[in-house]
Amino acid sequence: MPLITGLALFLILGAIITLFTSEIVREGARGIGPQSNLLIPGLNPYLPIAEGWIALVLTIIVHEAGHGIVARVYGVKVESTGIVLFLGLPIGAFVNIERDELDKISIKQKSSIMTAGPMSNIILAGVSLFLMFLITSSLTISQPINPNIFGVSVTTINPNSLAESLGLTKGSTIQQIQNNEIRNPADLNENLGGNLGKTVSVTWLNENGEKVVKQATLPNVREPGKGILGVTVTEVSDPKKVLDRYNSLFVSNPLALLAPPTMAQGVIPFSSMMQEKYSSPIFGSFFSIPANLLFWLWFINFNVAIFNALPIGPLDGGQLYNAIINKKTEKRKGILRHTSKILTYSMIVIVALAFVVPWLMR
Template sequence: MNYYNLLLLFLLYWLFVMFLDRRGILSKYNITAYGPILMVRTQKGQRLLDKLAVHKSFWRIFANIGLPAMLIGMLVMFLLILFVDFALIRSFQTQTIPPPTRINEPRNFFLIPGINEYIPFEWGVIALIVTLIVHEFSHAILCKVEGIRVKSMGILLAVIPIGGFAEPDEDQLLGKKEEKNEKEPEPAPPKKVATRGERVRVLTAGVMANFATAFVAFILFFSLLGSISPVGEVMVTSVIPGHPADAAGVKPNMIITQLNDKQVNSAEEFMIYMNTLQPGSKITLNVIENRERKVIDLVTTSDNSTYQGIKVYDVVPGSPAEAAGIKPDMVLVRVNNTEIRGLDDFVSFMNSTEPGQKIDVYVLSNNSANASTEVFKNIELTSYPYDKNAKKGFLGISYAPDTGAVSYSSGIGVGQFQAKSFLNMLESIPSLLNRVEGWVYLFSLPIYGFTGNGFPGFSGLMTYFYEPVGWAAPFGNGIFWVLNILMWVGWMNFYVGLFNCLPAVPLDGGHVFRDVMTSSLSRIIGNGEKAEKITNAVVILFAVLILMSLVFVAFAPYAAHGF
């Protein structure tokens, strides 16, 4: 479905919401419409909140821990925004601003499954629901702990859930006073107004709950990675019609594990072995199709030619490869004087390079026998963008399972996915969290991954390369579902928690920043009213600055390169 159809459906939905609102049907069910956004309230769950709030000491300690966590997150996020702004301004000055990418698209600024293209819909919906529940329930529980009335709870809907809320009594929480009509009867006894400490605990509880949920989810995710194991790394990427493999039933996406009882560890090994066979040789393939092991026999033909190299799957924006003109679907066959027969050759060569080194890259325009060779000379390698400690040079191309070679004697095209290395890289992330690079990997995993393509979880072709082992074997595909849910629950809670730390009202971090700053200034200048005025001005300034920064980051590449 294209964007125009989606826009039409959304407009029809909006008209339907307006119709229900004007008829009073929404208010009848305690639903408020703000344009196309529905605020669905409920009074249910109050007894559950009362039961959960019984352990007051625990919840107060939990929320108190959240204050330093929020202040650290606030500082990190604010410095990150300033750093990005500074980098973009410098790029404008040097005319090196990168072209727009998917990251700059407004829809990818929101963590809404089905709109954000990096978030898989099914896992994203589950993660979003969990994130909203733990965040808003924590606010509500702390309100109960501090004796603040929770008027309602609910969700925000715009066709799908986009947010949640716990609606405390603002008179009590924020000290807001409602305007009274002179003709109204005498008001009831004044309500309790939360102290600054109580208010901060309520506000930090949501962020702390998100961080705690992310922490638990990530611990489980990285622990459960040990329950899956690579089954092989060589995949059938193509089958030539009319050739022996086609007649024998070999199909794309099969994983080749053995060839004539010889373990197949790489696409290069497969091609070398196939080159040694005489016409008419009988071969036996051990393959895995949809996690089912099969044995296939076939006989080679007289055509024993091969096509080798690695196919460029994607080019990292702003990389030396992009600057040189290398494009996806080109086939890299040689670097300097090194022939690239497979991924092992390419990885081995790149491991021997260093930042600043210049190389010549030879590519084919496609994988046909008559493809012409193109040379990109004097490409200067840079250092790795996410690992400043890496000694090798960075070119900026990524490859995928469709990378590889074709054996025409069998009619099989094979490619290699570094399943073992990829799993090892995922497992190594926790050990890197004592450095900034580790947090960058974790935070950008779904967007950049390890090669610039992003890691959406164990789904699609990727699951073909792994199988559950040990205690997880009876669960079959279920272990991948668990891993995906844990990864997205952890990532979304981590992201939402950090975002809410920003010192901008109406985010939780904005309210906490205002309280902390007012308290600090009052001690310094000794005038609470003056401190509050200064704080309010600073909070407004920060909110405007952060909003303008986000807009600048989103539209700066378009301003430089055109929409």
């Protein structure tokens, strides 16, 4: 458990430091909205409904089964186990462990039981990541890049934005602003920012490869948390470079593979934007279906594991560390008797900061 907790704290504190020091990151966080922090398919716009629910249900089942199995190994009574249903659909699982018996066992045994849930999720996350690598490492390029196409690809369009009013759509490629070529997102940002309050020509290729030119009157000022056009873009991607870079991350930086294919579409081979450019020797052109399911199993299991390992009261980590602290301080007086509560409240503040900093610092 301490290793998982340490990793969780490292990631959360790193995210908070980045939010404090980077306006671009804060603006991006505001752009995707607070609901993107919720692991609930249907509420989180970046979590697909089908793969999201399948992965979430399997995650909960594996987590609770881990607790239950280890509890039985130590002879701790498991009052009941079952599946949680909502409108006839399985949405989770539960294991009720006899708390009185749990309080009687040693700290080491309790640690094993509390750690079993997050560790089961970490194992499933690792297996999913490995299987995902087997798929992506076997992909072949079926649609090479067109050397005559340049610009930035539009991955999302904000509702009621300037881009929407112009007729830009997801999959369009923005090539010019006021006859200035756009080669990357920085070019787009620079050309838009340098023409605030002016009417400029915007040139793009639509999804059918047809050239479109329209006039757009840019706002006088850039509103905090909002883009000028109201789009998310990525560079026109070379399929070979994208595939090679993605596969290299499995060894060099696996945590970078937590970037969702629904968000970083231009750099993930099985995203909706890139999937048609590849083929699998086993799954053919349908490889993105198992690849996406495995990704969300990896993503959700990893996040559930590290969150549950945090030293916050009702979570697995909280129960374990509170038991250890209470054991060490049961005969102490004063503030030491409240150490576990102080730890819980401190962690709640730290986690809350990761949610609210983008809106506090505009």
